[in-house]
Amino acid sequence: MVRCSNSLVGILNFFVFLLSIPILSSGIWLSLHGNTQCERFLDKPMIALGAFLMVVAIAGVVGSCCRVTWLLWFYLCVMFLLIVIVFCFTIFAFLVTNKGSGETIPGKAYKEYRLGDYSEWLQKRVNDNHHWKNIRSCLYDDKFCNRLEIFSDIYRNASAFSKKDLNSLESGCCKPSNDCNFTYISPTTWNKTSGTYKNPDCNTWDNDNTKLCYDCQACKAGFIDNLKTSWKVVAIVNIIFIVVLMIVYAMACCAVRNNMKDKNNYASF
Structure with a gap:
């Protein structure tokens, strides 16, 4: 029986997978049809972000719903690194935007x-x-x-x-x-x-x-002053994002534990 945490992790990552599709598609479209240097500047980051989200989401869905433990371990490692990176960027954003004004x-x-x-x-x-x-x-x-x-x-x-x-x-x-x-x-x-x-x-x-x-x-x-405003908004959003990531990470940990228990129970038979 698939436990609640496994189902929640699977559902959340399914929505992340759906989100990755328009991001990846937009990056590819900009790469092929971008008219200005400014538009083309965004294509590679969007393609990289879309591909990253898609791979991580697939690992989360398959690992939780199909109870593939090694995929969930991979998912946990990536999520941990993502939490650390977002946290460091948030601190950095606050540090570099705390000086200067009109x-x-x-x-x-x-x-x-x-x-x-x-x-x-x-x-x-x-x-x-x-x-x-x-x-x-x-x-x-x-x-x-x-x-x-x-x-x-x-x-x-x-x-x-x-x-x-x-x-x-x-x-x-x-x-x-x-x-x-x-x-x-x-x-x-x-x-x-x-x-x-x-x-x-x-x-x-x-x-x-x-x-x-x-x-x-x-x-x-x-x-820079205009960038400061944008970065401060991003930093605040990142704090909320980190909280959400930590909740998902905790559920993924429970899903791994569930998979291990199911594996041990199966082995005992």
């Missing part, structure tokens, strides 16, 4: 962002030219700076634009730093003033909508 500018609704305020590990990642080239491509493909230009009729002067509550990417990548004191023309068009600039971003700024401030330190800082 700087409030008097008279402005938006904040400005300085790269030096954030974690050194994150700074190194965005300062790596290869990494930033891929990130920059994704940012440009999103065209979020173009959306600001749509409202140029509303923000006809610098005073009106200063009341716009920009997000971290818009503030860092779509406009020059407040330090530059450029002349406002439109949300993404600013005339440079003469003189020397202490902030290197002022020299980097370009009114060309393919350049703007995408290579500025402020843009990198804005990206």
Whole structure:
């Protein structure tokens, strides 16, 4: 007789197996039909995640429902490693996102962002030219700076634009730093003033909508600030995920014990 823990492990892993199918299919589809570098960047992780979930789910279903003990041992080892990895990543995410925030500018609704305020590990990642080239491509493909230009009729002067509550990417990548004191023309068009600039971003700024401030330190800082928010949400979700994994792990341990008992009872006959 299959005990309750075996059945629960089998049912849960059956749903995981169903979940792995669209993840794996999406990764394969992106690999074959992705139009941009940003889309293709996601294909390999999704294929790997989908394949991993599928293999683990099959091991859990077969091991629990068919009482194949060695598969359940394999399942337990993988689950233990997964719990450790997710736990370590969660701690790491909290550590690298606990520094840095936007700087409030008097008279402005938006904040400005300085790269030096954030974690050194994150700074190194965005300062790596290869990494930033891929990130920059994704940012440009999103065209979020173009959306600001749509409202140029509303923000006809610098005073009106200063009341716009920009997000971290818009503030860092779509406009020059407040330090530059450029002349406002439109949300993404600013005339440079003469003189020397202490902030290197002022020299980097370009009114060309393919350049703007995408290579500025402020843009990198804005990206990190946006990433911080996402990572904190992921970290909180991971805590819930770890609790669920531990419950499933405990049930799988019971299933292994049940299989061993059934095997011993069968041997005694």
